[in-house]
Amino acid sequence: xxxxxxxxAMCLAQLFLQSGTAYECLSALxxxxxxxxxxxxxxxxxxxxKFVGEVKRCEELERILAYLVQExxxxxxxxxxxxxxxxxxPFKQVLEMQxxxxxxxxxxxxxxxxKEKLRKNLLELIEYTHMLRVTKTFVKRNIEFxxxxxxxxxxxxxxxxxxxxxxxxxxxxxxxSGLIHQTKVEAFEKMLWRVCKGYTIVTHAxxxxxxxxxxxxxxxxxxxxxxxxxxxxxxxxxxKICDCYHCHVYPYPSTVEERKEVHEGLNTRIQDxxxxxHKTEDYLRQVLSKAAESVCTRVVQVQKMKAxxxxxxxxxxxxxxxxxxAEVWCxxxxxxxxxxxxxxxxxxx
Numbered sequence: 001x002x003x004x005x006x007x008x009a010m011c012l013a014q015l016f017l018q019s020g021t022a023y024e025c026l027s028a029l030x031x032x033x034x035x036x037x038x039x040x041x042x043x044x045x046x047x048x049x050k051f052v053g054e055v056k057r058c059e060e061l062e063r064i065l066a067y068l069v070q071e072x073x074x075x076x077x078x079x080x081x082x083x084x085x086x087x088x089x090p091f092k093q094v095l096e097m098q099x100x101x102x103x104x105x106x107x108x109x110x111x112x113x114x115k116e117k118l119r120k121n122l123l124e125l126i127e128y129t130h131m132l133r134v135t136k137t138f139v140k141r142n143i144e145f146x147x148x149x150x151x152x153x154x155x156x157x158x159x160x161x162x163x164x165x166x167x168x169x170x171x172x173x174x175x176x177s178g179l180i181h182q183t184k185v186e187a188f189e190k191m192l193w194r195v196c197k198g199y200t201i202v203t204h205a206x207x208x209x210x211x212x213x214x215x216x217x218x219x220x221x222x223x224x225x226x227x228x229x230x231x232x233x234x235x236x237x238x239x240k241i242c243d244c245y246h247c248h249v250y251p252y253p254s255t256v257e258e259r260k261e262v263h264e265g266l267n268t269r270i271q272d273x274x275x276x277x278h279k280t281e282d283y284l285r286q287v288l289s290k291a292a293e294s295v296c297t298r299v300v301q302v303q304k305m306k307a308x309x310x311x312x313x314x315x316x317x318x319x320x321x322x323x324x325x326a327e328v329w330c331x332x333x334x335x336x337x338x339x340x341x342x343x344x345x346x347x348x349x
Contacts, residue, residue: 025345035328058306088304123214178249
């Protein structure tokens with residue numbers, strides 16, 4: 001019974017591998033799992049070994065494949081298992097595989113960038129339409145003034161501003177409109193009051209629905225605001241304060257006709273963007289579905305290829321650099337299979 005627990009009789013063998021077929025030989029040995037290699041370059045750092053460039057290439061391919069897997073999972077595309085243990089790719093196909101993966105990555109990043117840009121533009125246009133809808137209730141037309149002005153209902157009642165006096169001095173009434181995050185409204189109003197010395201009037205209202213932030217993608221609650229100010233200097237201060245509070249500022253039409261025209265144009269652009277965005281998403285899904293068919297197989301192949309080059313870095317070179325010398329531990333009973341694997345790897349297709 002004791003013999004059942006005895007280890008296999010092992011031997012230390014020395015392998016001489018031709019430089020041109022060393023990759024295929026180690027690939028064949030790795031598939032059979034017959035040998036354990038000794039590191040003959042223990043005093044050489046990882047960055048000074050012969051195949052450090054090939055290892056970096058494998059790491060770059062791993063990065064590309066990780067990006068592909070991430071995008072495929074993000075799109076909720078199932079990943080087929082494929083071949084659970086495919087062999088390492090032949091040496092002649094490594095560069096071709098690298099070129100294909102790099103080309104696919106560039107295409108995916110470009111399409112994804114375009115999709116995000118379209119989506120951001122769409123969200124901004126939707127915000128603009130909500131801003132126009134809400135600010136329409138803030139102002140009313142006053143036929144006594146020039147067509148370029150609109151009057152707030154509370155403007156004449158404000159004791160801090162003499163509307164007629166400012167108009168006689170030639171100060172121009174301007175407007176800044178946009179959206180601000182719910183948590184910043186109070187601080188925003190206080191800052192405008194302190195900096196602009198009361199030469200502004202802020203009107204705001206809460207949106208009924210939450211909107212997605214074009215910058216971060218978070219769905220939050222927004223307030224629509226409309227600021228009236230006197231003079232260009234005050235207007236510059238108002239715009240700087242809006243930038244500090246990360247407000248989404250949009251042009252404010254000065255007349256009802258302009259507002260109606262802008263609103264119609266926005267609706268048309270939104271419909272066009274929806275169409276283009278759907279087509280872009282369909283194309284992106286097609287590309288990812290095609291990549292998903294082979295990505296799992298590619299991941300295993302690159303891992304095996306990287307293991308081969310790590311093993312080649314454990315070999316030493318003869319003085320002529322025409323062959324590699326390796327030392328391996330191998331079961332004595334498998335020496336024949338070891339020779340057979342080396343013979344299979346040395347036969348080039």
